[in-house]
Amino acid sequence: MKSRALATPLSFNENLASYLSYLNRALKANFAYKSSTFLGLFTGALSYGITVLVWRHVYAQGGLAHALSANEMFSYLALAFCLNYAMTINIDQRVGQRIRLGLIATDLLKPLDFQLTQAVQALSDSLFNGFVGLGVLAVVYTVLGSAILPKNLACLVLFLPSVFLAFVVQYSIVFLFIQGAFYTYSGYGLFASRIALHQTFSGLQAPLILYPPILLTLGRWLPFQHIIYSPISIYMGRVEGLQALNLLGEQFLWATVLYLVGHYTLRKALGQLEIQGG
Amino acid sequence: MEQALQVENLSKTYRRRKRQAGLMGAVKALFGGEEEELKAVQSLSFSIKRGERVGLIGENGAGKSTTLKMLTGILVPTAGRLEVLGRVPWKERRQLALNIGVVFGQRPQLLWDIPVQETFELLRTMYRIPKDVYEVVYGEAVSRLGLGPLLGTPVRQLSLGQRMRCDLAAALLHAPAVVFLDEPTIGLDLSVKEQVREFITDIQEKYGITLLLTTHDLKDITETCDRLLLLDKGKLLFDGSIKDFEKEYASDRRIVAELQKPVSPEDKTLLEKESARLGGTLKEAEGCRLVIEHKDESLAPPLIQMLLSRVKVVDLNLEKTDIETIVTRIYRRPEGGRE
Numbered sequence: 001m002k003s004r005a006l007a008t009p010l011s012f013n014e015n016l017a018s019y020l021s022y023l024n025r026a027l028k029a030n031f032a033y034k035s036s037t038f039l040g041l042f043t044g045a046l047s048y049g050i051t052v053l054v055w056r057h058v059y060a061q062g063g064l065a066h067a068l069s070a071n072e073m074f075s076y077l078a079l080a081f082c083l084n085y086a087m088t089i090n091i092d093q094r095v096g097q098r099i100r101l102g103l104i105a106t107d108l109l110k111p112l113d114f115q116l117t118q119a120v121q122a123l124s125d126s127l128f129n130g131f132v133g134l135g136v137l138a139v140v141y142t143v144l145g146s147a148i149l150p151k152n153l154a155c156l157v158l159f160l161p162s163v164f165l166a167f168v169v170q171y172s173i174v175f176l177f178i179q180g181a182f183y184t185y186s187g188y189g190l191f192a193s194r195i196a197l198h199q200t201f202s203g204l205q206a207p208l209i210l211y212p213p214i215l216l217t218l219g220r221w222l223p224f225q226h227i228i229y230s231p232i233s234i235y236m237g238r239v240e241g242l243q244a245l246n247l248l249g250e251q252f253l254w255a256t257v258l259y260l261v262g263h264y265t266l267r268k269a270l271g272q273l274e275i276q277g278g
Numbered sequence: 279m280e281q282a283l284q285v286e287n288l289s290k291t292y293r294r295r296k297r298q299a300g301l302m303g304a305v306k307a308l309f310g311g312e313e314e315e316l317k318a319v320q321s322l323s324f325s326i327k328r329g330e331r332v333g334l335i336g337e338n339g340a341g342k343s344t345t346l347k348m349l350t351g352i353l354v355p356t357a358g359r360l361e362v363l364g365r366v367p368w369k370e371r372r373q374l375a376l377n378i379g380v381v382f383g384q385r386p387q388l389l390w391d392i393p394v395q396e397t398f399e400l401l402r403t404m405y406r407i408p409k410d411v412y413e414v415v416y417g418e419a420v421s422r423l424g425l426g427p428l429l430g431t432p433v434r435q436l437s438l439g440q441r442m443r444c445d446l447a448a449a450l451l452h453a454p455a456v457v458f459l460d461e462p463t464i465g466l467d468l469s470v471k472e473q474v475r476e477f478i479t480d481i482q483e484k485y486g487i488t489l490l491l492t493t494h495d496l497k498d499i500t501e502t503c504d505r506l507l508l509l510d511k512g513k514l515l516f517d518g519s520i521k522d523f524e525k526e527y528a529s530d531r532r533i534v535a536e537l538q539k540p541v542s543p544e545d546k547t548l549l550e551k552e553s554a555r556l557g558g559t560l561k562e563a564e565g566c567r568l569v570i571e572h573k574d575e576s577l578a579p580p581l582i583q584m585l586l587s588r589v590k591v592v593d594l595n596l597e598k599t600d601i602e603t604i605v606t607r608i609y610r611r612p613e614g615g616r617e
Binding site: 006007008009010014017018021022025028029032033101102103105106108109110111112113270271273274275276 | 292293316318344347350351352353354363368371372373375376377378380382385386387389390391392396397399400403404405406432452455
């Protein structure tokens with residue numbers, strides 16, 4: 001009988017290989033539920049269609065042209081819909097269910113960082129949904145034409161890191177809400193609260209500048225605007241140059257702070273975990 | 279031999295909200311309500327050396343799974359000290375995970391939506407499994423647990439038994455230093471259970487794995503373990519070899535005789551007296567069957583001699599209480615402990 005030597009901690013490259021391997025499997029798992037994805041897309045498109053009809057009516061009454069032209073508004077809504085699709089990550093529902101059923105135990109047995117593993121899972125959701133979102137954008141282009149293209153190349157170049165930071169902000173918010181499920185053992189209420197805040201303050205329904213002052217102020221103090229409103233503002237050239245860089249800086253700050261808060265609160269949340277029964 | 283696990287005064291208390299039955303109970307619970315404490319594990323102490331094979335048994339709710347979850351770093355203990363391979367599991371969970379393998383019988387670690395092979399490939403990267411180890415364990419798992427036809431099937435389409443076999447292979451794939459198996463044969467049919475036990479034993483021997491196994495099927499213990507820990511209501515009731523366990527608890531021995539003709543009332547009275555004189559108890563004397571119970575091995579010869587001199591015996595059997603019966607009796611006692 002020979003005992004194997006104990007394994008030493010993974011090196012950076014080995015860790016990276018593990019997370020990439022996990023991403024590969026997570027993407028494959030996303031394809032397992034394609035019918036559900038397309039049903040979600042259909043429902044989302046329906047909801048978007050209704051939003052567009054409402055805004056068309058508002059513009060027909062001569063409503064908001066001073067703040068945003070109708071063309072800008074419809075381009076914004078189309079881009080918001082597609083970006084929101086890419087920012088749709090389902091880890092809170094998934095982890096909530098796993099905590100309730102005690103299956104989270106097997107996630108904690110992996111030699112990987114729980115927060116990073118969930119980030120990889122979220123990235124897989126985001127890549128998969130983003131790919132679908134791009135398809136939708138191509139269809140929208142046939143209707144709205146160049147109005148949905150970036151204002152210029154600089155806007156596109158700044159938009160790409162902004163989308164990445166939007167993902168980190170979105171993921172970090174979701175991860176904080178996930179931790180609530182360690183205390184409540186039911187992820188649904190938390191999920192519904194997050195969705196409500198996201199829909200109100202991310203800029204999905206309309207650009208924040210159209211909000212009444214009190215909601216606009218509140219929205220400016222919350223991180224949700226950086227998921228949709230900020231990247232699209234850069235993409236459409238509503239903020240440019242130094243202003244755009246400032247916005248990227250704000251996004252970066254929120255992404256870092258939220259990720260670190262999630263990191264430090266995780267140990268306490270895991271300490272709360274109770275999994276009874278075999 | 280080096281210690282693999284050290285547990286000292288380990289305790290875990292769960293808190294749960296008391297709920298009254300019915301709709302009103304549910305409404306009341308919504309606005310607060312009393313909490314109660316459930317002591318799942320109480321002052322548990324034991325240690326396990328590298329390469330030992332230990333079975334952990336106990337009734338449902340005895341604290342077996344909670345103990346395993348603390349040892350693997352999933353749960354934080356309420357009190358006490360524990361180390362696995364020199365690490366504190368809940369503080370150094372990731373580093374420890376590289377050197378342990380775990381099967382939670384009712385909670386598979388396999389990736390649910392994709393084929394089994396994908397989980398194996400992921401584990402291979404995640405644990406940096408050397409080629410020689412991977413080839414041996416994977417090869418043996420596929421051939422001996424019959425995994426070949428299952429490798430391309432999404433996990434959610436597998437039966438419980440198929441999933442268990444795949445999960446066991448996944449836990450052993452990196453030939454870890456310590457393996458925790460929580461009910462590894464649950465849901466398996468008898469022949470597969472046998473295959474699983476043989477596979478566990480062989481891999482354990484080949485790589486000197488330390489094994490801690492919980493089960494309700496005592497054959498898992500007698501066939502794969504050398505040492506037994508018996509938990510009862512969160513407390514350790516016994517810690518020792520299976521032989522010592524039988525010696526300590528299996529006090530009942532039986533002489534079962536088949537007689538040529540039914541025993542008469544006079545013979546029955548006589549046998550009762552004589553058995554008692556020799557330290558035995560006549561437990562049964564119905565028709566041609568006769569049973570005498572005694573506590574000590576050394577009492578058997580005089581009791582048999584007495585029996586043969588009083589009645590005509592056509593068949594005779596000496597029986598010892600099996601481990602399953604002993605454990606069942608311990609579970610049925612109101613407060614556990616020895617008789």
